[in-house]
Amino acid sequence: MLLLGVATIGTAWCGYQASRWNQEQGEISRDGSDLRVEGNRQFGLATQAIVYDANLVAQYAKAVVDGDTQLQDFLRSTLFRAEFLPVVDRWQQAVQDGETPPRLLEDREYLDSQLADYQATQAEAEAKDVEAKEAGENGDDYVLLTVLLAAALFFAGVTTSFKMQMARLVLLMFATVLIAYCLSRIATLPVT
Numbered sequence: 001m002l003l004l005g006v007a008t009i010g011t012a013w014c015g016y017q018a019s020r021w022n023q024e025q026g027e028i029s030r031d032g033s034d035l036r037v038e039g040n041r042q043f044g045l046a047t048q049a050i051v052y053d054a055n056l057v058a059q060y061a062k063a064v065v066d067g068d069t070q071l072q073d074f075l076r077s078t079l080f081r082a083e084f085l086p087v088v089d090r091w092q093q094a095v096q097d098g099e100t101p102p103r104l105l106e107d108r109e110y111l112d113s114q115l116a117d118y119q120a121t122q123a124e125a126e127a128k129d130v131e132a133k134e135a136g137e138n139g140d141d142y143v144l145l146t147v148l149l150a151a152a153l154f155f156a157g158v159t160t161s162f163k164m165q166m167a168r169l170v171l172l173m174f175a176t177v178l179i180a181y182c183l184s185r186i187a188t189l190p191v192t
Helices: 001-065 067-080 083-098 107-159 165-188
Strands: none
Touching: 001 067, 001 107, 001 165, 083 107, 107 165
């Protein structure tokens, strides 16, 4: 009778935990999905900024080649984004030093600055994916224990159907081993 009670309570507990972990996995996955949507938005904004900067750089370069200082001043003071001016200054310094500045789309420092928010959000989304996977694995572990405890309940419950004492003893021992294994696994699994 004690085996049936322990197995019943264990089955209920594992079923409850499996349900909670599956819910947790769903919530974490939803958070990860939201982060990916936000990351895509940030990527779109960064791409727009890069295209805008590239267009202005082309106009600025033509103004420099043409010696049109008024257009250069206008572009710098009115159209260039404040965050982009240090990049332009760095390029102009490189030209003055006789060096070739990096191309805009090959300038790692510039690209990293534009994509930093996107990359951080993507890293968060990937961490959520790992967290969701772990929650799913915990839920799967509890489902397996639910099945094993149900099997132990079955073996313990059918013992009265057998007239042979040895068959009853083997079934009870098998149920006891299953329950002991399940209880030892339950003790090591995280609880939500």
